[in-house]
Amino acid sequence: MKGVPATPSVPLGVQDEENSQLDRVHSKAVRRRSLRLLGSTLAPLRATFVGTVVLVVIAQATRVLGPALIALAVDTALPQAQAGNWGPAIWISGGYVLAAIVAGATTAAFIRLAARVSQTVLLDLRQRVFGQTQRLSLEFHESYTSGRIISRQTSDLEALRELLDSGVTSLASGFLYMVFTAVSLFVLDVQAGLVLLVAAIPVWLITRWFQKRSQVLYRISRVASARLIVNFVENMTGIRAVQAFRREDANNARYGALTEDYRANTARTMGLNGIYDPALQLTGNVTVAVALAFGGFRVLDGSLEVGVLIATLLYTKRFFQPVQQMAMFYNSFQSAAAALEKISGLLEEIPTVRQAADPVPLPNAKGALRFSDVEFGYGAGKVVLPNLDLDIPAGQTIALVGQTGAGKSTVAKLVARFYDVTGGSVTLDGVDLRELASRDLRRAIVMVTQEAYLFSGTVRDNIALAKPEATDSEVEAAARAVGAHDFILALPDGYDTDVNKRGGRVSAGQRQLISFARAFLADPAVLILDEATSSLDIPGERLVQRGLQTLLADRTALIIAHRLSTVAIADRVLVMSDGRVVEDGTPEELIAGDGRFAALHHAWEDSLV
Amino acid sequence: MRSRPAASSADTPVVATLARLYPFVKPALPRLIAGMICALGASLCALAIPQVLEYAVNGPLLGSVDAGDTSGVWFAVLLVLGLGILEAGLIAARRAFILIPGTRVEAGLRMSLFRHLQDLPIAFHDQWPGGQLLSRSMSDLSSLRRWLSFGIVMLVVNSTTIVVGIVLMIRMAAPLGVAYLIGALPVVFFSYRFSRRFRRISRLSQDQAGDLATTVEESVHGIRVLKAYGRGREAYRNFSSQADELRGTELSKARVLSMFSFAIMTISEVVLGLCVFAGVWLVVDGQMTVGALVAFFATAGVVNGPVERLGELVSMSLYAKTAVDRYFEVLDTVNEVTDPAEPVRVNAPRGEVTFEGVHFHYADAPPIDLIPAPTTVPSEAPREEVLSGVDLHIRPGETMALVGLTGSGKTTMASLVPRLFDVTAGSLRIDGVDVRDLTRRDLRTLVSIAFEDATLFSASVRENVLFGAPPGQDDQRDLERALTVAQALFVHDLPDGVDTLIGEEGMSLSGGQRQRLALARAVAARPYVLVLDDPLSALDVSTEEAVTEQLRAELERTTTLIVAHRPSTVALADRVAVLQDGRVTGVGTHSELLVSHDHYRFVISSLIEDEESELVGKVRS
Ligand SMILES: Nc1ncnc2c1ncn2[C@@H]1O[C@H](COP(=O)(O)OP(=O)(O)OP(=O)(O)O)[C@@H](O)[C@H]1O
Ligand SMILES: Nc1ncnc2c1ncn2[C@@H]1O[C@H](COP(=O)(O)OP(=O)(O)OP(=O)(O)O)[C@@H](O)[C@H]1O
Ligand SMILES: [Mg+2]
Numbered sequence A: 001m002k003g004v005p006a007t008p009s010v011p012l013g014v015q016d017e018e019n020s021q022l023d024r025v026h027s028k029a030v031r032r033r034s035l036r037l038l039g040s041t042l043a044p045l046r047a048t049f050v051g052t053v054v055l056v057v058i059a060q061a062t063r064v065l066g067p068a069l070i071a072l073a074v075d076t077a078l079p080q081a082q083a084g085n086w087g088p089a090i091w092i093s094g095g096y097v098l099a100a101i102v103a104g105a106t107t108a109a110f111i112r113l114a115a116r117v118s119q120t121v122l123l124d125l126r127q128r129v130f131g132q133t134q135r136l137s138l139e140f141h142e143s144y145t146s147g148r149i150i151s152r153q154t155s156d157l158e159a160l161r162e163l164l165d166s167g168v169t170s171l172a173s174g175f176l177y178m179v180f181t182a183v184s185l186f187v188l189d190v191q192a193g194l195v196l197l198v199a200a201i202p203v204w205l206i207t208r209w210f211q212k213r214s215q216v217l218y219r220i221s222r223v224a225s226a227r228l229i230v231n232f233v234e235n236m237t238g239i240r241a242v243q244a245f246r247r248e249d250a251n252n253a254r255y256g257a258l259t260e261d262y263r264a265n266t267a268r269t270m271g272l273n274g275i276y277d278p279a280l281q282l283t284g285n286v287t288v289a290v291a292l293a294f295g296g297f298r299v300l301d302g303s304l305e306v307g308v309l310i311a312t313l314l315y316t317k318r319f320f321q322p323v324q325q326m327a328m329f330y331n332s333f334q335s336a337a338a339a340l341e342k343i344s345g346l347l348e349e350i351p352t353v354r355q356a357a358d359p360v361p362l363p364n365a366k367g368a369l370r371f372s373d374v375e376f377g378y379g380a381g382k383v384v385l386p387n388l389d390l391d392i393p394a395g396q397t398i399a400l401v402g403q404t405g406a407g408k409s410t411v412a413k414l415v416a417r418f419y420d421v422t423g424g425s426v427t428l429d430g431v432d433l434r435e436l437a438s439r440d441l442r443r444a445i446v447m448v449t450q451e452a453y454l455f456s457g458t459v460r461d462n463i464a465l466a467k468p469e470a471t472d473s474e475v476e477a478a479a480r481a482v483g484a485h486d487f488i489l490a491l492p493d494g495y496d497t498d499v500n501k502r503g504g505r506v507s508a509g510q511r512q513l514i515s516f517a518r519a520f521l522a523d524p525a526v527l528i529l530d531e532a533t534s535s536l537d538i539p540g541e542r543l544v545q546r547g548l549q550t551l552l553a554d555r556t557a558l559i560i561a562h563r564l565s566t567v568a569i570a571d572r573v574l575v576m577s578d579g580r581v582v583e584d585g586t587p588e589e590l591i592a593g594d595g596r597f598a599a600l601h602h603a604w605e606d607s608l609v
Numbered sequence B: 001m002r003s004r005p006a007a008s009s010a011d012t013p014v015v016a017t018l019a020r021l022y023p024f025v026k027p028a029l030p031r032l033i034a035g036m037i038c039a040l041g042a043s044l045c046a047l048a049i050p051q052v053l054e055y056a057v058n059g060p061l062l063g064s065v066d067a068g069d070t071s072g073v074w075f076a077v078l079l080v081l082g083l084g085i086l087e088a089g090l091i092a093a094r095r096a097f098i099l100i101p102g103t104r105v106e107a108g109l110r111m112s113l114f115r116h117l118q119d120l121p122i123a124f125h126d127q128w129p130g131g132q133l134l135s136r137s138m139s140d141l142s143s144l145r146r147w148l149s150f151g152i153v154m155l156v157v158n159s160t161t162i163v164v165g166i167v168l169m170i171r172m173a174a175p176l177g178v179a180y181l182i183g184a185l186p187v188v189f190f191s192y193r194f195s196r197r198f199r200r201i202s203r204l205s206q207d208q209a210g211d212l213a214t215t216v217e218e219s220v221h222g223i224r225v226l227k228a229y230g231r232g233r234e235a236y237r238n239f240s241s242q243a244d245e246l247r248g249t250e251l252s253k254a255r256v257l258s259m260f261s262f263a264i265m266t267i268s269e270v271v272l273g274l275c276v277f278a279g280v281w282l283v284v285d286g287q288m289t290v291g292a293l294v295a296f297f298a299t300a301g302v303v304n305g306p307v308e309r310l311g312e313l314v315s316m317s318l319y320a321k322t323a324v325d326r327y328f329e330v331l332d333t334v335n336e337v338t339d340p341a342e343p344v345r346v347n348a349p350r351g352e353v354t355f356e357g358v359h360f361h362y363a364d365a366p367p368i369d370l371i372p373a374p375t376t377v378p379s380e381a382p383r384e385e386v387l388s389g390v391d392l393h394i395r396p397g398e399t400m401a402l403v404g405l406t407g408s409g410k411t412t413m414a415s416l417v418p419r420l421f422d423v424t425a426g427s428l429r430i431d432g433v434d435v436r437d438l439t440r441r442d443l444r445t446l447v448s449i450a451f452e453d454a455t456l457f458s459a460s461v462r463e464n465v466l467f468g469a470p471p472g473q474d475d476q477r478d479l480e481r482a483l484t485v486a487q488a489l490f491v492h493d494l495p496d497g498v499d500t501l502i503g504e505e506g507m508s509l510s511g512g513q514r515q516r517l518a519l520a521r522a523v524a525a526r527p528y529v530l531v532l533d534d535p536l537s538a539l540d541v542s543t544e545e546a547v548t549e550q551l552r553a554e555l556e557r558t559t560t561l562i563v564a565h566r567p568s569t570v571a572l573a574d575r576v577a578v579l580q581d582g583r584v585t586g587v588g589t590h591s592e593l594l595v596s597h598d599h600y601r602f603v604i605s606s607l608i609e610d611e612e613s614e615l616v617g618k619v620r621s
């Protein structure tokens, strides 16, 4: 439970997301935020929405018509028919059939329209959340975890869907029904109407009570289900480790506890409903009894006609008929609102790395990089790069070496603008990366990350990710260039083989080759290779190196490698230690000297055979 | 007890689903039935209240206006009040009864699935997209819960009302009632067709929702790649079209439902409309009394509501049915890597590992069509194997390096040891016992493994390192020892030391830091056999040296199989095995093999001539 800012006018985002006991001000703020979101997704659907409500009203009206027609048939058509006039009977019968068809047709139309509204809203929200997920920076993702995003996209939207699918219409029809009934009652007998008004007080109180409780419970419910999903996703992703280290029992215990939390909370919400719903019903029934007593004595007094009493009693009874529906609506509304709170929080997050308002285009980057006075640390953690000054002219091939944890990948990630510097600046061709149009930035700078991540899908799709419009022969050429073509052809369906989730279908080295081929295809001005050959065998690495020599001839490259064989093709070597560049020079110079690199290089050479 | 379409469907899959579900629901059945009884009781009360009102108004009130007798009114009021309280009480009771089946059954099924998934072998998990598993565990089970706590009760209550209503209607006015019943025949027919179509579509929509969840999951896990190539837009487009497809499916689902609802609502009401005329005719003809006519329509009015709601309830039930089918599809997947019926124990483990004639191919391996290879398993077509007859003996305490080209099957061979996969032929023994004769738990206590990808969890460093450690009193010492061996002492500089959370999959660490934690985790498990899959690939030369130094001391008495790409890693090993074309073609010390084994020289040496490396392409394929 982190502290929340004192003024809720500052976007809260996902901060405090796990806290379900919000104070009044924040509770109101997030509630309002979620309703605004709902409103904005419904706004373009106003016409359809109104259409849906109209259809509901018509369907209700025709349904009410049925009993009236039957009464008419018994009261008028029957005597007429007995008198030999069959006209009214035919008319009424026909009218009934017609009303039936209209009621059926409007109901059918309404089901479709309601689905359209609900599905359009869901699609809209899905897209918004997905787009936002893509926009948000890595810093955000590192702490938010994929599981929570998945739970926003699945179980939270599910909660909303329940509301949209049935809730809205039951609200519309139920509300209209109650209003009509109440008005009729007042017109008929004001005093009976007053009984109804008095009954509104307990209804209001119960509803307030329910609202307060359910709000908290549904918030807890969202958090509990998200935790369940996070745990599930993580364990399934890491299933190898889970099994190899016999974590099944420990996991069962933890997941079991989360399941039980979620179950208990669901049971509590259901229990709450189990009070709310019968309480409303009880109020309704007691009101009818009171109305009967009240009216009955007035009939005995002679101040009320029996006929009127019958009517008022019927109306009072009817008034409470949709109450169960309304309770259901209110319940799914509470559930959906809690879900929307989480979704709107995610949507409210402002990406820390974002495109400038007025971006500078740079369609043909040359690839000159410059770090000036760069300071950087991850989030609130300690400073990783205290002060980095670096000038990389266009076309230079740089080898970045140094101990693990020295900050090499961090430098690379700053160039690729995965993060923004906390001090100083990084420029490409003299333009600050933060000013650069992100399209141009991504076209100019491409990074092969240390983790070779493949998406499920074909080998071809995975390579073509770098350039969606690439032809088959371009993809093949890229694969050939890194020496991946042969093994790809040996796969069961060649380039169309599905690599399975995370590329599990191919070996680690093969994964690296595929991600390498991607970079070849992208053809950027600046290429960053972060340990891109670490899992390759030596012959394979040599092949890649050969390919690199031609590829890197006319572009800027930043190669991070522990295997110093890479250094051979570099124009310049940077040795990093604790976030600083401690040696800088051509490979020959450094090897000839007596610094760290020389020592490293000797050790490495000794290890070779 | 089920909806009509279920009973009348020829392939009886609904019955099968219910039967499959039965054991899980059985303990909750009494409560479920009690809930239904309460629901029926509540409906009866609801029906009775208007009767009482009518009686009160017509009887005591009309009768006693002159007498001024208030007892009749009081009696009626108390009756209404009593019925009202009873109704509310029954509703409350229904909800209380249903609470347990609803949530307990859901939670129980969810746990069963989780247990089963953890039990299923890696081969299963490689094939199944994460989102499909997740959607089964979450949304499918919650739709079952909704059905159990609402759908089934309402379905039973409504069906009962309809049946009782129709019986009453036939008794009140036989010809009209029979006509109404005949009107139900086309409904049965429609229900049957509807059920089949709706099931197909609802299954499709659930599958698509699972795929969508998979896409979301991958788009977050692969966010670095998407960002590195600036492919957010393409990912968005791809996701959108997938989401739009799901929307389309949902809309056609609504269309099918709307047609069904139209059919059942309209048919029953049209029949009633015709009954209006027929009723009048019958009365005029003297075959029926006016009272019977009125009573018939009053009952029809009561039956109407449930009939109208039938479409919704049936569709809800069918949706739950396909959800349950999806669930059992996974739960009924047979585990191929199971514990033996009579497990053997290794009493005094020494850590001897023997591969004998080990063959292995992945499940999707294509059959060999060109070369009719001799096969030990005659019943099965020969398939392209990753390992085709591996023989290797690792002595207790020995460190054996495994060297081979990329994709030669080193990882595959390594993962056979803790039985993440089972050999397809031959045998793999530890201390003379086939690994398939040990329980997986025992085996994996003997063996621990460091994967080539770190596979860490978003927990603290401590939890990650002690992931497989035997629960002991000396956690802290174990932790320190493992961290020292893996040279992962950097963790003490992290903000919260060993209690620092390391982000999803350890992503807030550097590559080398992750790898060393994974190594520490393997060491902390204190195994007899340690399998290290390329454990030093992300380390710089000097760190590698330090780790090697530590490991050598540590590995003194632990049998180790270490996959290596570099001479520096090989240096750790007592002997080296060369994996080539699915076989171990050479075993010996590093220097022996350098002299005697061409392929080994080719794989491990950086100093060979360029022409030789021309061969790479050919050898690789
Ligand atoms: N996302 C992150 N959040 C917080 N700290 C991080 C993050 N990524 C890296 N660090 C820390 O920053 C430091 C530098 O990490 P970096 O990844 O740049 O190292 P590296 O030089 O690439 O090391 P390696 O060779 O092991 O990959 C490390 O101490 C690491 O723990
Ligand atoms: N899950 C899988 N399903 C099908 N084939 C697979 C699977 N995993 C690996 N393969 C294939 O089996 C072969 C051996 O893969 P393995 O991962 O064992 O190689 P490796 O020797 O570890 O390679 P590397 O040095 O790249 O890690 C490869 O050709 C690979 O494409
Ligand atoms: Mg790194």
Ligand SMILES: [Mg+2]
Pocket (backbone or CB within 6 Å): A507, A508, A509, B410, B411, B412, B452, B533
């Ligand atoms: Mg491997």
